């Protein structure tokens with residue numbers, strides 16, 4: 001429970017209609033996609049940047065923990081008040097697209113803007129915001145920036161960090177920071193916006209983001225390749241990406257995933273195949289798309305592709321994407337508990353990495369279906385076990401630790417898009433030296449000396 005004097009002080013800042021301490025609100029804001037649950041002492045809805053600044057200044061002075069929150073769709077617990085304090089929920093008021101600057105091709109948005117709403121708004125004027133996490137219908141730009149979210153189009157267009165030009169944010173002491181500019185080039189001073197991206201709300205509260213926009217390509221086409229083995233498909237991935245054409249997306253499903261989708265939806269998928277690759281190309285001319293698909297088909301076939309299909313229209317395209325889009329929920333046929341990680345390796349290491357993952361599955365006698373964004377080296381590994389069997393759950397965590405080690409051995413990272421939060425904090429020491437962890441800690445202290453902003457996340461103390 002928040003102390004009465006603090007509740008009154010915060011109410012004086014935001015108004016009684018923007019602070020809640022009732023059970024219903026505390027429960028509603030106690031979740032994210034991890035399914036862990038922690039209740040805050042209060043949920044506060046700032047109306048604007050000045051509110052954020054006043055709230056933080058007060059909380060810093062009184063050592064009250066503040067946890068920023070977008071849509072709460074994170075997979076690693078970043079938005080959870082795991083040590084109590086107040087949840088600072090940005091989605092209610094700070095959710096406006098402030099400007100779409102056609103001349104400079106940038107959008108200026110508040111953090112609570114939903115990703116898809118921004119995409120629709122800029123596409124309505126012929127522009128394009130490429131980062132498209134699968135959670136795009138509800139995740140917010142503030143959450144996307146603070147997790148550095150990626151999506152299906154990352155293979156060609158990159159991830160959130162590639163579009164952030166400037167950030168306005170509030171430090172825990174209430175100071176407002178303006179980091180970055182609406183310029184293509186800016187090399188003056190430290191790259192503070194770069195430090196804030198993927199900082200998981202541990203350094204400052206994002207109050208405004210200036211995002212780079214592109215021209216929207218007019219045409220997109222989808223193709224699918226069926227491969228005899230997962231190894232062949234992984235060879236095809238990195239060779240295609242180095243072939244001179246750059247597909248928008250290059251997504252994969254392995255045999256276990258194909259079987260799971262087929263068992264769930266009965267779509268006539270090739271259940272004997274080692275893997276499927278689904279790819280999109282885009283551009284402004286039919287001939288350009290035809291050329292890209294010709295190159296991709298050639299590289300695929302040189303690397304064990306048995307069947308290559310190009311979608312003739314939007315419906316066929318949706319059919320080809322169906323299996324990939326429904327991969328995740330289908331996996332429940334293998335077990336009630338899914339430990340889902342988003343490890344990422346250099347693309348040319350994909351064949352060896354997948355081999356190591358399947359060997360780990362065999363060693364522990366568990367199924368590890370894999371799918372994901374192979375165009376950027378990002379593999380969703382899913383260790384599937386019976387959640388009611390404590391021994392199985394223990395084994396699953398041992399397998400996960402070995403998956404992380406294999407990933408690090410391949411020069412990869414613990415997380416390509418979901419971040420660290422509380423879920424992956426215990427593994428940070430595997431990926432970073434004590435000196436590197438100390439540097440993270442020093443950066444945290446420089447922004448937040450009293451450790452009130454989303455503390456004890458990302459393996460920090």
Ligand SMILES: Cc1cc2nc3c(=O)[nH]c(=O)nc-3n(C[C@H](O)[C@H](O)[C@H](O)COP(=O)(O)OP(=O)(O)OC[C@H]3O[C@@H](n4cnc5c(N)ncnc54)[C@H](O)[C@@H]3O)c2cc1C
Pocket residue numbers: 032033067068069070071072073074075077078079090111132133134135138139140141142143144145146147148149150151152200201202204205206207417418454
């Ligand atoms: C079904 C599903 C599919 C998903 N697919 C993808 C995917 O394809 N790619 C991907 O990258 N992720 C994906 N995610 C994960 C998640 O949607 C992303 O991490 C997203 O960026 C989180 O946005 P959010 O608004 O929900 O943020 P939250 O979960 O609310 O917060 C995430 C982090 O950002 C911080 N934060 C939020 N707003 C602010 C702010 N204004 N200032 C400072 N810190 C802030 C929080 O403290 C927290 O640490 C998926 C999640 C689900 C449930």
